[in-house]
Structures are given as structure tokens and as C-alpha cells.
Amino acid sequence: MHGPATAGWLLVALCAGAGGYCLLRMRAAVGEARGTAGGEALMGFGMAAMAVPTAALSPPRWVWLGYAAVFGAAALGAAVRARSSPHHAHHLLGMLAMVYMAGAMALTPGGAHGVHAAAGVPLVTGGLLLYYTAYVLRAGARLLPLPAAAEPGGAVSGGPAGVVGAGRGEWPELTLVCRLSMGLAMLAMLLGL
Template sequence: MHGPPLTGWLLVALSASVGTYCLARAASAAGAAERRAAGGDALMGLGMAVMALPAPVSAPRPWAAVALAVVFAGAALHALLGPHRTAAHLHHAVGALAMVYMALCAGTSGGHGPLGPPLLTAALLAYFLAYVLASGVRLVAVGGHAVAAGGWRERPELAAGCRVAMGVGMLAMLLGM
């Protein structure tokens, strides 16, 4: 993250919290599909937390950018080529590819601000803005009508809220480019 340190730390806290919550959801998921979705969300949240570390803490390490790019390229391939492809998997693929893009841009710029193509950055910003707005509207529409079947891990509105938070985090990271 190449913005004000406070913004970076707030994004780290948000992303790490979301990633940790999603790990707990994955551990308690009833079915394999739920476990995969929660695991994908956890990977994105925790990966975003690592990428959002402010520059003084995450001194430029080219191997770190390459490692993140490889991990997220694998996640994108899994989402695109896995046996259970849904709209959520396509969204995970776009998010993972955005993470690859940001990692490679940060790695090639020596940690002093990514050098990505403005058109690609703008397209990703438009995608995540549309995703956040549409998901937020759906979340507000559910509002108090959602019924929690179990504990806090099984509340669908919390999972949806986490996805909105990650979308906002992606917007913040892309704006930092």
C-alpha cells in the first residue's frame, strides 16, 4: 500500500479481521461448497492484509511480490478451472487476478508506487465499485429480515458484509496505485 500509513494500517486491520472471520466460517461450514467459498474469502482477506502493510513495514522485497503473485495466480486458476464454477467463483477469479496485478506492479516499481496501466486500473476500479454498490444494495435489502440459523459464523448477512468490506478494501488498494 503506497498511501498514508494510517490508511494502510486501517486496511490491514479490516482485511485481517475479515480473513480471520472467514477462516472461522470455513472451519464450521456444513458443506464443501460453503467451506470452499469461505476459504476463498479468507485467502483474499488475509492476502489483502499482507499487501496493505504500509511501506516502512513492508520494505521492498521483490520475492514477496512474486510469492503473492504466484499464490493469487493459483487461486485465480482454481476459481476459473475448478469443478464448481459459479458467479462467486468468477468474482474470486477477478479479485485474485487483481491481486496478481497489484503485486506485480508493486514489485516492479521497487515499492515506490505501482506502475500499472491506467486503463486496467480504471477497469478494476469500475468492477469493484459496481460490485460494492450492488452487494451493498442487496445487503441493505435483506436488512433485518435475515434469520440466523446458528451462531455468528452461520449468519449470511455477516458473510455478505465481509465481501462488501473486501470490495471496499480492493477499491482502496487500487486507488493507492
């Protein structure tokens, strides 16, 4: 899941930053929003750990199996919540993608990256690449500003499409940016698999 060391460290920083922001959101959120932010924080920090360049750290097989177990457990929790909203279904797919990538790394000798280079792109990797490409394009489009429209009573509305009311201590646009960043990071990790 790693390319050149600089790109790997940038991916680590991006994912860790997104995970940190999600922890802050989790701290300020209540109810279901807290669980959503917690799942996104787990994804961010897990992706940061998996993106560390192999030149700096090449974990043994049991670490990859540990990642698979952690994200497998998180996938079970996401599966329970997936019926309530499409975003929880996205979390479920993300957790399963992490299990898939960790399993692929556990099966390679020494956790070497570029697992599928010789065999081509497997069907699961290709499907995940298509899904995350569509997700990134959709998330990016949601950040585009809408033209300001006059509301009844003379008020003017506008802003990113699809942004709903913010919770305490939450900036909806930054939340969308974090989700977009993690989607891009997932694409990069899948391409390097």
C-alpha cells in the first residue's frame, strides 16, 4: 500500500489529521453522531498506520492480522447500524476494505507492498476502486458552493450542497473535507495494493 516514501508520509499525515479531527468531533457530538465520528476516527488512524512507508517500518504478519481483527470487529458494528443510513453502509464497506487490505498484506512475504503487481488487479480491488472513485467524485461535488438563493422573509442561503445542520463544535464543510480526504487516501492505498 505504499509508493515512494514521501508520498507515504504525506498519506500518513493526511489520514492522521483526518482521524484527529474526527476525534474532536466525537468529543463534541452526542448520540449517533458520536458513533459516526468514532468510526471515522478509527478509519483515519488505521489508514495512517497502514500507510507508513515500508522503508521506515515493515510490520510482521501478526500486526496485519491484528488490523484485520480490529476492522472486522468494527465492520460488525457498522453492519448493525448500516440499516439506518447510507453513510453507515459506506462505513461498513470502508471497514471491510480495511480487512481486505490487511489480509492481503498478511498473505505477502514480509508484508511487501504491491501485492497484486504480478497477478493484475483482482475483482475485489477493482470493485473497491470503482466505488471509492465514485465516492470521491460525489463528495467533491458536495463541497461546491450553491448559488445564493433568497428565502421567504428576505434571508439568503447558500453553501456546500448536502451540508446539514452542524452539531456542537462541528464545521460541516470540514467534516466533508475529511471524508473526501479519507476517500482519496483509500483510493491511493488500493492503487498501491
